Amino acid sequence: MALCGLPEFTLLLLPLLARLSAGDCLCSEAALCQPIRHRPDFEVFVFDVGQKTWKSYDWSQITTVAAFGKYDPELMCYAHSKGARVVLKGDVSLKNIIDPTFRASWIAQKVDLAKAQYMDGINIDIEQEVNCSSPEYEALTALVKETTECFHREIEGSQVTFDVAWSPKRIDKRCYNYTGIADACDFLFVMSYDEQSQIWSECIAAANAPYNQTLTGYIDYIKMGISPKKLVMGVPWYGYDYICLNLSKNDICTITKVPFRGAPCSDAAGHQVPYKVIMKQVNGSVSGSQWNKDQQAPYYNYKDPAGRFHQVWYDNPQSISLKAAYVKNYGLRGIGMWNANCLDYSDDALAREQTQEMWGALKPRL
Numbered sequence: 623m624a625l626c627g628l629p630e631f632t633l634l635l636l637p638l639l640a641r642l643s644a645g646d647c648l649c650s651e652a653a654l655c656q657p658i659r660h661r662p663d664f665e666v667f668v669f670d671v672g673q674k675t676w677k678s679y680d681w682s683q684i685t686t687v688a689a690f691g692k693y694d695p696e697l698m699c700y701a702h703s704k705g706a707r708v709v710l711k712g713d714v715s716l717k718n719i720i721d722p723t724f725r726a727s728w729i730a731q732k733v734d735l736a737k738a739q740y741m742d743g744i745n746i747d748i749e750q751e752v753n754c755s756s757p758e759y760e761a762l763t764a765l766v767k768e769t770t771e772c773f774h775r776e777i778e779g780s781q782v783t784f785d786v787a788w789s790p791k792r793i794d795k796r797c798y799n800y801t802g803i804a805d806a807c808d809f810l811f812v813m814s815y816d817e818q819s820q821i822w823s824e825c826i827a828a829a830n831a832p833y834n835q836t837l838t839g840y841i842d843y844i845k846m847g848i849s850p851k852k853l854v855m856g857v858p859w860y861g862y863d864y865i866c867l868n869l870s871k872n873d874i875c876t877i878t879k880v881p882f883r884g885a886p887c888s889d890a891a892g893h894q895v896p897y898k899v900i901m902k903q904v905n906g907s908v909s910g911s912q913w914n915k916d917q918q919a920p921y922y923n924y925k926d927p928a929g930r931f932h933q934v935w936y937d938n939p940q941s942i943s944l945k946a947a948y949v950k951n952y953g954l955r956g957i958g959m960w961n962a963n964c965l966d967y968s969d970d971a972l973a974r975e976q977t978q979e980m981w982g983a984l985k986p987r988l
């Protein structure tokens with residue numbers, strides 16, 4: 623039972639938590655239920671959202687799997703056999719965590735769940751709006767600090783990470799204490815995608831993660847005093863499909879105005895598409911794959927059965943390699959993606975090649 627910072631009077635809660643005690647180890651060898659202690663020099667941080675595609679991942683690279691799908695003991699055993707960590711997803715309503723007692727019991731529950739499932743830490747993914755001078759602002763930093771202390775104490779070698787937006791500049795009205803949070807955990811996973819969640823200029827379709835915009839985010843995090851070694855770059859393995867209200871000759875696709883957290887337009891006008899779907903569609907499209915030099919990203923236009931033009935922006939090995947080169951040149955902690963399930967893991971020869979190239983693009987080339 624993890625009792626990190628839990629005030630004594632909450633001992634009343636304990637019978638509830640006790641049910642989550644460690645179960646039997648289901649791995650072929652008991653040693654595989656041991657948490658991973660090795661600290662890799664370079665992180666390849668993978669989000670997995672379920673099912674069995676993980677069997678086809680490139681395990682020669684993976685260091686951490688954030689298990690956002692249903693818990694799969696087989697995945698845990700396999701990851702451990704490859705020396706990779708498997709971590710929980712952590713999300714909680716920020717209104718609740720203002721109360722230190724609630725925070726402590728939330729943390730205790732997560733540590734117990736991690737222990738019962740032989741997991742190696744937690745990835746805290748809170749994308750909620752926070753006002754700068756609000757109790758939530760302080761409470762969030764405290765949550766990360768207390769979670770890290772408790773995990774590190776209770777599970778040797780465990781890892782606690784926190785997901786942040788592509789830029790620290792109040793994206794989506796998230797005012798977080800980034801330096802405090804970075805200090806308080808092992809590293810930040812920077813979600814360098816959904817970068818059009820707030821479009822302040824013209825309402826037109828654009829790249830999910832334009833090269834310059836992506837780099838600006840890292841420059842700003844580093845300028846705040848956050849070490850590059852505390853930053854893992856997240857790249858998208860999905861794109862956005864937008865319906866064009868109008869598609870100009872030079873491929874400017876005007877989109878519907880869908881406001882988001884104060885901005886007049888957003889990527890919510892489009893819908894997300896996994897790379898595997900994009901790869902099936904791109905060759906048959908009106909334009910074929912095009913390269914936008916300003917954004918250093920590929921896109922294509924297609925016509926739907928109703929006769930409307932769509933523009934699809936995505937990332938491919940070419941755009942990802944450019945970002946991976948930045949990861950290496952600026953000494954970031956590592957790279958990762960949302961999410962590993964987006965690729966085509968079927969036996970089809972072309973799909974295999976495309977999938978291999980996407981994994982390969984994570985490796986910074988010399």
Ligand SMILES: *[C@@H]1O[C@H](CO)[C@@H](O)[C@H](O)[C@H]1NC(C)=O
Nearest residue numbers: 750751752753754756758795
């Ligand atoms: C932040 O402050 C604004 C204005 O005071 C308020 O409307 C909004 O609900 C607040 N947001 C949160 C998440 O507390």
Ligand SMILES: *[C@@H]1O[C@H](CO)[C@@H](O)[C@H](O)[C@H]1NC(C)=O
Nearest residue numbers: 763764799800801802803805
């Ligand atoms: C951020 O958090 C750290 C650690 O709790 C604290 O020392 C610092 O004052 C906070 N910074 C801001 C701007 O709130």
Ligand SMILES: *[C@@H]1O[C@H](CO)[C@@H](O)[C@H](O)[C@H]1NC(C)=O
Nearest residue numbers: 867868869870871872874876
């Ligand atoms: C659509 O684009 C065409 C070509 O650029 C332009 O002539 C036309 O005015 C645009 N229509 C609207 C409704 O914006």
Ligand SMILES: *[C@@H]1O[C@H](CO)[C@@H](O)[C@H](O)[C@H]1NC(C)=O
Nearest residue numbers: 901902903904905906972973
């Ligand atoms: C699409 O085009 C590319 C480049 O020409 C080619 O390598 C690939 O085999 C094509 N894919 C399909 C599904 O036809």
Ligand SMILES: *[C@@H]1O[C@H](CO)[C@@H](O)[C@H](O)[C@H]1NC(C)=O
Nearest residue numbers: 833834835837915916917918
């Ligand atoms: C991207 O950044 C580079 C270096 O700062 C600059 O030279 C270039 O003009 C920028 N490109 C765009 C499209 O903003």
